[in-house]
Amino acid sequence: MAEVPREAISISHTSTGLLPVTSLHYRKGQYHLESSYSHFAFLAVMLVVGGVCVFWPVTIVTPQGIDLRHVFTVMFVWGGLCGLIPYFIRNRFGIYVTIDPSVGLLRIHPKGDRPSIANLVLDPIAEMVLSASSDKRVDIPFVDVIELQLVGGGPYQANIAYRTGDEIHRINIAQHAAKKRVKKLLDSMARVGSFEIVEV
Numbered sequence: 001m002a003e004v005p006r007e008a009i010s011i012s013h014t015s016t017g018l019l020p021v022t023s024l025h026y027r028k029g030q031y032h033l034e035s036s037y038s039h040f041a042f043l044a045v046m047l048v049v050g051g052v053c054v055f056w057p058v059t060i061v062t063p064q065g066i067d068l069r070h071v072f073t074v075m076f077v078w079g080g081l082c083g084l085i086p087y088f089i090r091n092r093f094g095i096y097v098t099i100d101p102s103v104g105l106l107r108i109h110p111k112g113d114r115p116s117i118a119n120l121v122l123d124p125i126a127e128m129v130l131s132a133s134s135d136k137r138v139d140i141p142f143v144d145v146i147e148l149q150l151v152g153g154g155p156y157q158a159n160i161a162y163r164t165g166d167e168i169h170r171i172n173i174a175q176h177a178a179k180k181r182v183k184k185l186l187d188s189m190a191r192v193g194s195f196e197i198v199e200v
Contacts, residue, residue, distance in 0.1 A: 004146055004161050006200040009172045014155040016177045021090065024099075024188040031192050033097035033173060033185075034116050039087035046080025091116050095173050099192050104142040106160070106193065108171065110135030138171075142193050148186045150199040156182040 015021045019038040024031050053072040060068040096109040096116070109115075140162045149159040149170070158174040176182050186197050 004168055005170060006149060006151060006198065008152050008157055009159060009170060011155075011157065011172055011175045014175050014177055015181070020181055020184070021086075021176065022094070022174050022185060024185065024192070029100065029102060030115075031099040031101075031189075032116065033095070033099070033189070034114075035087040035090045035094070039084050042083040043080040046076045046083065050074075050076035050080070095171070097173060099189065101192055104193075106140040106142065106145060106162075108138040108140070110137050113137060142195075145193065145195055147196045147198045148190055150179075150182060150186055150197060152200075154179070158182045158186050 019042060020036040022033060023036040023038070024033055025037070026032075050073040053069050053076060056069050062068065091114060092111065096114040098107045098109065098115065099105075100107070140160075144163050146161040146163060146168065149157070149161055151157040151159055152175075155175050155177050156179045157172055159170050159172050161168060161170045163169070174182055174185055189195060190197050
C-alpha cells in the first residue's frame, strides 16, 4: 500500500470561535458529525440576557425618547439569532458524516442527503435556488479507515485517511485555530469506531 500522506490539506476557512463548530451527536443508532448544538446554547443565553435587559428595574431614556433597555434587548436577541444561522448554513454546505457502529460504516453525505432537522428545512429551499449538487455519497467500511489525523501547528486539521482498493484518500472534517477543539472531535470519533489517531 502507498504511504499515507500526512501534510495539511489546503482549506480556505478556519474556525476561530470559542464555541465548537462541529460535534458528534447520537440519534437513532447513528452518530452524526454535524453542526454543534452550542449554537442553540448561545441563542438561549442571549435570550436570557435580553430578557434581563427588558425587565431591568432602572429605566434609561435617551433625549430622543428611546428606552435603552429595549435597544439592548434587541441587540442581544439579534446577536443570538445571528449565532444560530451558521448552524443551518454549515449543515447544508459543510461536510456531514454519519457513523453506524452496528454495520461498521462511515458515510460522507452529499448535499441534499443529510439526515438532520436543519436540512429538512433548508434542502428544499436550496434546491429551488441552487444548481444540483455533483457530490456523491461515499461509504467507508470501518476496516478501510486507515487513521484519523490531527495535522498542523495552528490552524489544526481533523482529517480522515481511508482506502478504496489500492488508492488512499483523505478528507478534512474540521479545521480550527484551537487544537483542543479538533482533538476533542477526533477523540469522539475514535471511541465510536476504534479508529487510530495520528498526530503530525
